[in-house]
Amino acid sequence: MALKLRLVDVTKLQKTNYLTSEASKAAVREAKVLLDKQEEFMKNGGMDRQKLRAFINSDFWTSRQKQKAREELLNFHNEFKSNMANEATAKRKELNSASRLLSQRKVKKASTVKKRSGYV
Amino acid sequence: MNNVNGVSTTNDIKTLNPADMSQQDFIAAVYLERGEMLDSEVRRIIGEIDKSNQYIDTINKLIGKANVAEYGSTHYSSTTWQVKGKNVVLDNGYGLNFQPDGKGGNTFTLLDGDGNQLIYQNQTLIPVPAGATVDALEVGIPVMNDMTYILNDGTEITFKAGAPDKAFNSSDFSGGMADITSIIITRDNQGMKISDVNVAGSMTIGSPTIETPTDVAVSQPTTTTQTVNVPANTLPMYEHYDENENYDTIDVVHGERVSSTWKGVIQNKSPAEQAAILAKIKSDGGLSIYWELGDADNTNEIYHKTFDYEPYANETLPQFIGRVVNSSKTDFRNYVHAEEGDIEIEYIQTDIHFPAYSYQEVIPGTSKTTKQFSSSSINESRDFYESENYGSIKAFTDDYLLKLKSELTKKDLSDEQIKGLEKELQTNGYTLNLNLKDTDGEDNSYGRNYSYKMVPGESVDGFFERVMDHSAAKLRSWINYHMDEGAINIESMSASSTIPGFSYDQFAPVPQAAPNANRPNNRHSLDVNNHDGHILYEAGGMHQWEYDGRGTQAISKANPNDSSNQVSGFFGRKLAFSQSVNDEFSGTTPFMTQKEKELLSNILRITYPDASGSGRLTPEEWVTLKKSLINARDNLNGNSQIQTVQLQRAMQTYNQNFEAMSNAQQKIYSLLRDIISNVK
Incomplete structure (x- = not known):
């Protein structure tokens, strides 16, 4: 009987919900630290969102500069979003393959019907 | 923290001198804008993750309840609660400990396995989440009348309230607060009572007791003698x-x-x-x-x-x-x-x-009726054409035995009938009549009756085999030996006998123990004999309680002085608990809180069987729900992992941006030199 071997990358297997939520909580904690830093930076810089917008949109800058800045921000945003989407897609694929590896697969039984030779 | 070049700390953009403005400032501002953009993105993801984790938390609690319903024995055979000094240890991580309050009474703290607390002091029950402090007025639940707190595992904790020092005044919401005088804890057939809670010196913590269920079906004896x-x-x-x-x-x-x-x-x-x-x-x-x-x-x-x-x-x-x-x-x-x-x-x-x-x-231990079975006679005769062989007698009785056995088989006797027949054969016996016609010398007709009694322990077939063997031997001896016949010519033989009629006892079938549709109600007498009063349900820990389908913090009541006005907060709760009620909680299995029901129906969209219609699921219904819950948790688990990698990716960019802004302003310039040159 032919034996099929499958290699399983255990690092890609689905984690338990406890580990997952612990990991996500840790990520959130880290992110919150940075959010606080950014907030403080803005405060120290004497900026808030509205003022920043007003500053960028002010008449100190030429319309070309402003246009360029907007484009740059838009590009940055798009790039950022697609990076995140790529990351999510990669993770989704990983999860799919992990759950596929974890689930039991039906083994197709060899057909018992003999092929006819053409001669009776 | 370094300031962004050119942006002062005065918080006013107008103070900047336009003449001092450089393109670098503009670039820095754009970087800041990037940071803000990332900021909102990160906050959005964090919000999603928090929500997922919250759902997973609730689902895990529900799965825990389903496990209690599925595996938790609700019938105690021995006490499981322990009293250690002034501490009481309950099941599933719950506990209770008492302290004198310094004013002649006691305070106490109810704890769950996660460290959340429900603290009683100054006639108020204060739910406190683990590791947090709260404002008693904001969250406290006033003690005014008897109330029962139902824990997730179905444990009932009833607080008996004493008489208030001053009656409740509905015009200014004053008064009505009372001491907790005793605490009754019951879970199915286990119960305990703590009395004189309001008197520091005389408080007594009773030992937990187990009571035998009162409504266990009386097992009927299936046999008697x-x-x-x-x-x-x-x-x-x-x-x-x-x-x-x-x-x-x-x-x-x-x-x-x-x-x-x-x-x-x-x-x-x-x-x-x-x-x-x-x-x-x-x-x-x-x-x-x-x-x-x-x-x-x-x-x-x-x-x-x-x-x-x-x-x-x-x-x-x-x-x-x-x-x-x-x-x-x-x-x-x-x-x-x-x-x-x-x-x-x-x-x-x-x-x-x-x-x-x-x-x-x-x-059998069931009622019996005595029935009759009628007799039947069996006759047989056979010609032997002047056989000279005495062995023909045995041949004939063997024949007769087969016929008799066949008659018995035809009757198709039940076990009870066979027993009746055996009794009859043992007491009154059976008589076989054998006749033989001999034509040797002078014609002789030999007729004999042979009577036998069955021996207890002998089978019916065994008895008749013995009867026929012995009878054949006796007849042969009789003719050959006692009557001195010698040579013989057997013309014919005949036999007749009656299988006697008999009476037998028929027993009613032993009743099958009918499966109890309801779980046995093992309620402890302490629970039965005490009204539960207002009923509050644990909703995720000792710090969250539901009353009347909503969290205690959200209780609001129409102002009795102004019906168009709703009173909420502590006074709203005072209004809610100011009247005594005699509700009873009679569950023996975990129940679902309003919040959990809403999560299932509105967010997870899980449908589940609920015959009661009120979230009081049967153990079987919990098991069904558990399967859906585990599926939902797996889905959320996957979602949560995707959100986490997105957050991590976002934070990478966020970090770079922040580093660039705060620590390497020179880098900002060099990085964006291309843009600047284009801007020119």
Whole structure:
């Protein structure tokens, strides 16, 4: 009987919900630290969102500069979003393959019907 | 923290001198804008993750409840709660500890396994999440009347309130607050009471007790016994030996026949019956066995002798009977040999005489009706055309036996009927009438009736086989030996007998223990005898309680002084608990809170069976729900992982951006030099 071997990358297997939520909580904690830093930076810089917008949109800058800045921000945003989407897609694929590896697969039984030779 | 170049800390953009403005400032501002953009993105993802984690938390709690419902035994066989000094340890991580409050009473803290608390002090119950501080007025639940807190695992904690110092005044919401005087904790058939909570010195923590469930179906005895009186009976053996000249016939052949016929019958008797027989033999001083031998040598001579035996100590009935047969057969052989010398054995008969005895018989414990079964007669005749062979008699009775057995089979007797027939055959017996017509010399007609009683322990078939064998042997001996017929010409034979009618006992079937549709209600008397009052449900920990379908913090009541106005907060709760109520919680399994029901129906969109319609699921319904919950958790698990990598990716960019802004302003410029040159 032919034996099929499958290699399983255990690092890609689905984690338990406890580990997952612990990991996500840790990520959130880290992110919150940075959010606080950014907030403080803005405060120290004497900026808030509205003022920043007003500053960028002010008449100190030429319309070309402003246009360029907007484009740059838009590009940055798009790039950022697609990076995140790529990351999510990669993770989704990983999860799919992990759950596929974890689930039991039906083994197709060899057909018992003999092929006819053409001669009776 | 370094300031962004050119942006002062005065918080006012107008103070910047436009002349000092550089493109670098603009670039820095754009970087800041990037940061802000990232900021909102990160906050969005964090919000999603928090929500997922919250759902997973609730789902895990629900799965925990389902596990309690599925595996948790709600019937205690021994106490599981412990009292250690002023601490009470309950099941599933819950606990209670008391402290004097310094004002003559006690405070106490209810804890769950996660460290959340419900603290009682100053006539108020204050839910406190683990590791947090709260404002008692903001979250406190006033003690005004009896209230019961139902924990996730179905434990009921009833707080009995004393009389308020001052009656509740609905115009200014003052007064009405009362001390907790006693606490009653019950879970199914386990219960305990803590009394005099309001008096520091005399508070007593009672020991937990277990009560036997009151409504367990009374198990009906399925069997009972009755006394059976067996009259004195005989274990006979009769065999025709056709003028056998060998003395071995006595002990080897006949002795063996006696043993093999009755050994099984005696062993088949119940141990109780064997013991009764043996006891009776002992008290009678022994048992007798009768031997008789018909000798045809020269003059016909009949030898007979009775032997008596006493059972030894430690001898069982089968062992004793075996010894009786073995000893007597040798003794009888020697006796006959001494008297007779040469021998022609016509027949040998043995009778073992059993005394009357009585024993206890096991019968079904249900009602019985006595029914009748009618008799039937069986007749058979056969021509033998002047057969000269005495063996034809045995051939005929063998025939007759087959017919009789077939008649019995046709009756298709039930076990109870067979027992009735056996009783009848044991008490009144069975009589077989045999007739034989002989044409040798003068015509003779020989007719004999043979009566037998069945021996208890003998099977019906075994009995009739014995009857036919013995009868054939007896008739042959009768004609050949006693009537001195000699040569024979058997013209015909006939037999007739009646299978007696009998009465039998029919027992009603033993009732099957009907599965109890409701779980047994094992409520402890402390719970039964005390009203629960206002009922609050644990909603995720000791710090969250639901009353009337909403969290205690969200309770609001119409202002009694101004019906268009709603009162919320502490006074809203005072209004809600100001009247005493006598609600009863009668669940024995975990229940679902309003919040959990909403999560399932609105967010996870899980449908589940709920016959009660109120979230009081049966254990079976919990098991069904658990499967959906585990699926939902797996889905959320996947979602949460995707969100986490997105967040991590976002934070990478965020970090770079922040680093660039705060620590490497020079880098900002060089990085964006291209843009700047384009901007020019």
